[in-house]
Amino acid sequence: MLTYNLTNTGSDSLYEYLYKCIRNDILAGNIGAGEKLPSKRAFAKNLGISVITTQSAYEQLVAEGYIYSIPKSGYYVCDIGEGMSVTKGQKTGKSPKSQNDILAEKQEFLADFSSNQTEREMFPFTIWSKTIREVLSDSQMELMMNSPCGGTMELRSAITSYLKEFRNMDVSAHQVIVGAGTEYLYGLLIQLLGNSLCYGVENPGYSKIANICKSHGVSYQYVGIDRQGVLVPELERKNVNVVHTSPAHHFPTGIVMPVSRRYELLSWATKEEKRYIIEDDYDSELRLTGKMIPTLQSIDVSEKVIYMNTFTKTLSSTVRISYMVLPLHLADQFYKKLSFYSCTVSNFEQYTLARFMANGSYEKHLNRLRNYYQKKHDFIVKKFDTSEMKSYFTIHEQDAGVHFLLEVHTKNPEEFQRQCLARRIRLAPLRRYYHGDEIENNIFVMNYTAMGQEQMEQALKIMTDVIKNKIPVF
């Protein structure tokens, strides 16, 4: 159990001192997000103080958004940290919480703009269930045959047809490697390309890339971006070999890389043999407005682009199917070097998805999804578009995909974030995706995919109340 020395509280009252001890431990990461605090009673007994004192300290922490309470369960630490923090329910625990507890905790948020979770209502349960049933009855033999390491031909063919039709990409099934999520495929790529290369991680960017490099023990460099995307001279200067980028919709800034920068990037890659571009097209299917820009892969004539995409954004974050398209010479190396690996996606899901794509259900689903997100997008953008709201908030990069940046006009964005959290609204500051601290703190990445209109409306009202009443405006 947490223990603090309360013999010297200075000028603070006992409860203030205790509140500061816990707060500092949360800020320092000594107590992780989702961790349960001791019960008021047990804590008081352990520290030799009154229950009223622990209660007051906890109430202060709740009010400031450091912890939250679940009735009949206890007090839990909020996720306020930078970068990757430990997921709720995973850190503590010789006796882990039941999934129901975890569900209860997650539902505690009125609105969670930091979540990349897909919306339950949008998963095509009926047609997906029907497809599973068909596969289970029609394809028993295929279901029991080991999948080739790159995935079943059925799924890979469905993917190549899809890429041809919707991304105008001419690739063969041979080049497509299916795997259980993009993170897994990055691990495979590191094994394929080798430990000696230097990986370029966009800053700001998808922070897991750096984590994956680190845990594989390969070197990586942060590379800055400007309004057109990744800075090519910096790639040169930092001796990067392999750069990860999302030209269609940069994460998290939402920047769409113009064609000139794309060619500059391709030109960089062709200058040396061991240079590659990983094009992460993670949400191109959900692009709501504007013309589709051709993928880097489709304008690459030098086998320099590794294209990646995923079904976790369009189907469900809980269906773990992603794929990459390797240039031909890398595909050959893959089969030579890594074909000993079994495909990580089970046949049951591979055949279900292949059928779902081949019979047109995926296309219908995408259309439905785009319409749905478009409505949501228009709704939330319109909400921010009143003269009152404009004095507090500015939306940036709202044109592509299903998240946008929100600038909050406040001098104390951390306090704003905490106050929102205390009211069960979770926000993800943009600086979380930055390495170093060169960025203003008052921009938040707003992911609204998992949120209903009513929820958004309530959340916006609360955010406005917070900024109107509590937070000093610039």
Place this chain on the structure above:
Amino acid sequence: MLTYNLTNTGSDSLYEYLYKCIRNDILAGNIGAGEKLPSKRAFAKNLGISVITTQSAYEQLVAEGYIYSIPKSGYYVCDIGEGMSVTKGQKTGKSPKSQNDILAEKQEFLADFSSNQTEREMFPFTIWSKTIREVLSDSQMELMMNSPCGGTMELRSAITSYLKEFRNMDVSAHQVIVGAGTEYLYGLLIQLLGNSLCYGVENPGYSKIANICKSHGVSYQYVGIDRQGVLVPELERKNVNVVHTSPAHHFPTGIVMPVSRRYELLSWATKEEKRYIIEDDYDSELRLTGKMIPTLQSIDVSEKVIYMNTFTKTLSSTVRISYMVLPLHLADQFYKKLSFYSCTVSNFEQYTLARFMANGSYEKHLNRLRNYYQKKHDFIVKKFDTSEMKSYFTIHEQDAGVHFLLEVHTKNPEEFQRQCLARRIRLAPLRRYYHGDEIENNIFVMNYTAMGQEQMEQALKIMTDVIKNKIPVF
């Protein structure tokens, strides 16, 4: 297309020379297993020789088991290589073969004793389908909630209950990490334990371990075994930190590690901080005879054993679900270091399996499976137990699990293997699992799980015919 210079055939006839050229390319691995050879006609035209000549060369190669023909399709290279060879249909090809072609090829074998594929008839399709339907209708909300990185609590709890009941292991769900196959979990372990450790790979053993180490760029050493299992002094001598072993049923020799060696191994591990044992319990569920020996994990009091197991053996090799049980201090490190990874098994399969285990279906399935394999085992062992058969074949290590070693009394085991292959019986020589060449060649690893009785009977008859008529006996 293949091209050879046929201007100087020496004393060979043209067809003999061509046959040798192709054979040498197959043996050298220049033409991979499953690769399609040019059609007789096109090949003849390309080389400027007669169709009869190419046909004769191909016929010779078929007779010797280097290639096989599929009617109306063409000639394909057999899998005769050592160790890991390229999977059929994956190497060649800007225009990959359809899955149907691949199916047709695989069915070409009358009996494939080298396959670890599970038998289609034994997959519990009816109850599995029912369970999926229940999950799809009852658990839509849970299906859409991101799984914790180690797996859903439902599945992890089902696994801990199973381990308690059947392996007498006391572990918490917190220690269980679910992943898409054992190979994937090894990759995670390497990331968890670090690149600087030396991994011990049993020789003979599960050859993928060395492949995984190699492709992760970590150092590894082969460690010999004797009749009791891995040689502990060799671990010391070679400065191994982490050793992979299967005490319950060594792969491929079938050795069961006695308790004395288990304690010797544990004692080795406790001598230094950075020493661990990976206990791969891959087929303990299928142990057919004899008493279960306690797992290393359950007699380990020093947090030195990482326990691994899989559902790919008992459900289907095409369902990619495995798990590991980490010692508490490693579980803590895992959550700290690697919890940014999403779980690689989709929620749909996690919840289906959890329910399948919790409602007793898995236990029933295992009982059914054991009975079934027991019958098969008894059948094949009995077949080999006649005085005629005994003069040609000796079975070793038949007590545990679902494969055994077959010693063939012949001076020319390669020829025996080739003659069998020409008759569509695929055998896996034990030396394939050895690093180096210190082993006699006349022992084969016989995996019979995917085979029916009739098939086994036919195969044995052909193997006996081959050895009686063609191969010199010792």
